[in-house]
Amino acid sequence: MSEDPLLLYTLRLADTALINGHRLSEWxxxxxxxxxxxxxxNLALDLIGQARALYAYAGEIEGxxxxxxxxxxxxxxxxxxxxxxxxxxxGDFAMTILRQFLLSAFMHxxxxxxxxxTDATLSAIAAKAVKEIAYHLRHCGEWTVRLGDGTAESHxxxxxxxxxxxxxxxxLFETDEVERGLIASGVAVDPATLKGRFDAxxxxxxxxxxxxxxxxxxxxxxxxxxxxxEHLGHVLAELQYLQRTYPGATW
Amino acid sequence: MPDxxxxxxEEGAARDGKTRALRVRALAALAHVHDPEIPVLTITDLGxxxxxxxEGESVEAVITPTYSGxxxxxxxxxxxxxxxxxxxxxxxxxxxxxxxxxxTDWMSDEGRAKLLKYGIAPPAHSSSRGVLFGKEALRCPHxxxxxxERISEFGSTACKALWRCKACREPFDQFKCI
Numbered sequence: 001m002s003e004d005p006l007l008l009y010t011l012r013l014a015d016t017a018l019i020n021g022h023r024l025s026e027w028x029x030x031x032x033x034x035x036x037x038x039x040x041x042n043l044a045l046d047l048i049g050q051a052r053a054l055y056a057y058a059g060e061i062e063g064x065x066x067x068x069x070x071x072x073x074x075x076x077x078x079x080x081x082x083x084x085x086x087x088x089x090x091g092d093f094a095m096t097i098l099r100q101f102l103l104s105a106f107m108h109x110x111x112x113x114x115x116x117x118t119d120a121t122l123s124a125i126a127a128k129a130v131k132e133i134a135y136h137l138r139h140c141g142e143w144t145v146r147l148g149d150g151t152a153e154s155h156x157x158x159x160x161x162x163x164x165x166x167x168x169x170x171x172l173f174e175t176d177e178v179e180r181g182l183i184a185s186g187v188a189v190d191p192a193t194l195k196g197r198f199d200a201x202x203x204x205x206x207x208x209x210x211x212x213x214x215x216x217x218x219x220x221x222x223x224x225x226x227x228x229x230e231h232l233g234h235v236l237a238e239l240q241y242l243q244r245t246y247p248g249a250t251w
Numbered sequence: 252m253p254d255x256x257x258x259x260x261e262e263g264a265a266r267d268g269k270t271r272a273l274r275v276r277a278l279a280a281l282a283h284v285h286d287p288e289i290p291v292l293t294i295t296d297l298g299x300x301x302x303x304x305x306e307g308e309s310v311e312a313v314i315t316p317t318y319s320g321x322x323x324x325x326x327x328x329x330x331x332x333x334x335x336x337x338x339x340x341x342x343x344x345x346x347x348x349x350x351x352x353x354x355t356d357w358m359s360d361e362g363r364a365k366l367l368k369y370g371i372a373p374p375a376h377s378s379s380r381g382v383l384f385g386k387e388a389l390r391c392p393h394x395x396x397x398x399x400e401r402i403s404e405f406g407s408t409a410c411k412a413l414w415r416c417k418a419c420r421e422p423f424d425q426f427k428c429i
Binding site for chain 2 (some may be wrong): 035036038039041042043045046047050052073078120121123125127128129131132134135138139142177207
């Protein structure tokens with residue numbers, strides 16, 4: 001895989017959006033109520049739309065004529081650069097909502113800042129994404145409150161979800177050599193600058209949800225460097241099945 | 252010399268006139284392209300048709316998606332291309348741009364009126380709103396009551412939310428403000 005910093009950076013964003021969208025789409029036909037069925041599918045649609053725009057841009061940066069499908073369907077697990085959080089199995093509704101809330105609380109200020117990127121394409125993608133993520137954050141934030149401050153059972157499940165998901169939030173704030181140059185030139189967002197807003201959102205919503213914020217302990221890491229959990233292979237097996245079985249198939 | 256100058260100017264004016272006429276023809280054709288998911292609205296009503304450029308005999312229509320994942324975009328591009336073909340343009344191009352990002356503020360007043368008549372609450376005029384727990388004021392498109400409640404932030408398409416009227420008890424869609 002090429003180490004062109006901008007390509008890698010774009011793929012990290014694209015892969016996170018795609019895998020997140022794919023996982024959410026797995027709720028189709030399984031959500032607890034019809035309205036949530038529609039909501040989760042809509043979230044997935046936004047994320048897959050964002051992934052498509054990012055993959056198309058990755059293809060331009062790479063300049064080898066690869067389209068969005070080649071990136072999504074023809075790369076193996078170790079070439080994927082998504083956050084570990086998004087490849088985890090959905091779990092129950094509480095787990096999915098809590099995870100999406102944590103991620104949206106980060107992605108909302110992230111895209112808002114990215115809209116001011118010196119890279120015109122990333123800026124354009126961000127300006128659309130931020131409006132969509134605003135809805136995701138609101139929806140998942142409201143559900144976090146409803147479930148956290150709900151029944152004893154829903155509260156217990158949210159507590160469990162929070163304990164399980166929290167160690168995956170460290171990866172949101174990681175940076176490496178690849179990104180530092182892009183941050184310096186105003187292309188990439190320095191996640192450290194988002195910490196205050198992330199914390200404020202988390203504290204406000206968890207407070208209303210009567211959930212205690214976990215202490216930052218040991219954090220999971222690896223996805224952004226291609227080191228994944230076993231779960232991603234299973235996601236790709238399904239996501240890539242058609243193109244692997246019928247190479248080049250189109251609508 | 253003066254003769255040749257005036258000839259040039261006349262030629263330029265004729266070309267400008269022709270370009271204008273082609274542009275009017277292209278715009279008229281594109282004004283009949285409907286959103287496949289909300290068929291009462293055209294791409295002009297929605298404000299997703301951003302620009303029409305005429306270069307000689309060829310035409311380029313620039314469109315922008317409402318949402319990143321809007322599945323209607325491919326269909327709209329195909330329909331726009333067909334509309335221009337029917338209007339006699341043999342050299343056509345449909346370009347999709349992301350920037351500036353589409354906002355419901357670009358929806359025309361005519362479009363808002365059509366939505367309301369169709370039973371969908373149109374988006375509020377300003378797209379600025381608090382991200383978390385923001386309140387919004389809207390009325391039931393059926394009976395006009397302000398006694399409404401949101402059922403879900405997400406509806407049958409990416410651009411709509413689901414509401415219910417407490418006065419007439421009818422459910423309705425709202426075109427979300429972005």
